[in-house]
Amino acid sequence: MVDTALLNWTLEHFLVVVIVMIRVGPLIFFMPVTGSRTVPSQVKILVTVATALVLAPVVPVHSDQLPQSVLGFLIFILSELAFAGILAVFARMVFDTVQLAGQMLGIQMGMGMAGVMDPQFGFQTSLVGQFWNVMAILIFLAINGHHLFFKTLTESFFWVEPGTLHITQATFEGVIQGASRMFFMAVKIMAPASAAVFFSHVAMGIIAKTVPQIPILIVGMPLNIGVGFIFVGLSLTYFMPLMINHFEMLGRLLPKLAQGLGG
Numbered sequence: 406m407v408d409t410a411l412l413n414w415t416l417e418h419f420l421v422v423v424i425v426m427i428r429v430g431p432l433i434f435f436m437p438v439t440g441s442r443t444v445p446s447q448v449k450i451l452v453t454v455a456t457a458l459v460l461a462p463v464v465p466v467h468s469d470q471l472p473q474s475v476l477g478f479l480i481f482i483l484s485e486l487a488f489a490g491i492l493a494v495f496a497r498m499v500f501d502t503v504q505l506a507g508q509m510l511g512i513q514m515g516m517g518m519a520g521v522m523d524p525q526f527g528f529q530t531s532l533v534g535q536f537w538n539v540m541a542i543l544i545f546l547a548i549n550g551h552h553l554f555f556k557t558l559t560e561s562f563f564w565v566e567p568g569t570l571h572i573t574q575a576t577f578e579g580v581i582q583g584a585s586r587m588f589f590m591a592v593k594i595m596a597p598a599s600a601a602v603f604f605s606h607v608a609m610g611i612i613a614k615t616v617p618q619i620p621i622l623i624v625g626m627p628l629n630i631g632v633g634f635i636f637v638g639l640s641l642t643y644f645m646p647l648m649i650n651h652f653e654m655l656g657r658l659l660p661k662l663a664q665g666l667g668g
Contacts, residue, residue, distance in 0.1 A: 418461065420468035424526070424567050426457040426487045429558065435493030436554050437500050438542060456555070464562035472568070481568040488561075488570050488666055495583050495662055496554070499651050502587045503541045507534020508592040513602050514628045514633035533637055537594070544648045553656045561663045570666055579662055590651060594644060598636035605632045 430453045433439050439449060472478045511531025545551070605628060613621040 417468050420471055421466050422457050422461045424466050424468070424471055425461050425464065425562075426453055427482060428488045428489065428561070428567060429453050429456050429460065431486050432493060432554065432558055434559055435497075437497050438545065438551060440493065440497075456558075460559060460562070462609075464559065465501065466562060466567060484568050484570040487572070488565060489668065491572075491576065491580070492557070492561075492659065492663060495580060496655060496659060498583050499589045499590075499648075499655055500538065500541055502651075503537045503594065503648075504534045505587070506591040507531050507537045508511050509591065510534075510595045510598055510602070510633065510637070513599060514515030514630050516630060516633075533633070534599075536637070540641070541648055544645060545652060548649060548652060550652050550656075553659065557660050557663055560660065564664045565666050573665065576662070576665055579658070579665070583658075590647075592603075593647060597640040597643065598633050601631055601636040602633050605629050 430549050431448075433449050433453045433456070438444075439452065472481050511533045514532070514533070548597060597647055606625075609621050609625040609628070
């Protein structure tokens with residue numbers, strides 16, 4: 406015969422795990438790297454369950470926080486989805502910056518038609534953007550950037566009670582400032598190669614006027630692509646510290662954003 410105390414203990418902790426999973430699941434599915442479409446849903450679910458089981462005994466969550474009504478439960482889920490979505494969007498801006506810089510440089514190099522499907526975000530991107538994206542992910546994992554999300558996730562239970570979300574003007578301002586910095590950072594990433602390609606275009610224009618016998622349309626495109634790739638390779642020494650600096654900034658701002666969502 407099953408002991409009543411054991412049954413109550415099991416039900417209590419099962420409800421706690423469910424509450425933790427409601428917050429952990431959206432973050433696992435939305436956050437960079439693990440939120441990629443190339444990661445199977447079964448793996449994401451397994452990571453969500455494992456993380457929830459590990460966090461359940463250490464976070465201040467109890468079963469009374471779970472609403473009893475259907476409407477309250479739906480509001481509870483929507484609140485947790487909004488919380489995870491805000492953090493994930495803010496974090497993915499750094500990777501979106503790399504994609505934006507690669508897309509802009511690829512068009513400038515004349516590789517707008519040579520796009521590939523990016524498995525990380527699920528849309529077409531340039532070859533340069535795909536290369537920079539892979540480098541950014543490797544740098545992110547090399548500096549243990551993924552630990553940042555799990556640390557923020559764990560501490561968020563102390564800052565924001567499950568089912569409670571306070572979206573203030575500071576939240577909107579923080580997201581908008583992050584978006585504005587995204588474009589500024591994209592220009593910084595593509596600046597060396599973009600400047601070289603620009604001067605290559607200027608040189609090709611001068612040659613076309615002074616030596617019209619040279620078929621610029623035939624010579625110019627491979628030349629611009631070659632110059633672009635050369636400077637993309639040379640700028641990697643500049644790309645790595647820039648990405649590390651922005652990942653460290655993300656590590657400082659993401660916990661503050663999570664604290665702000667707690668009111």
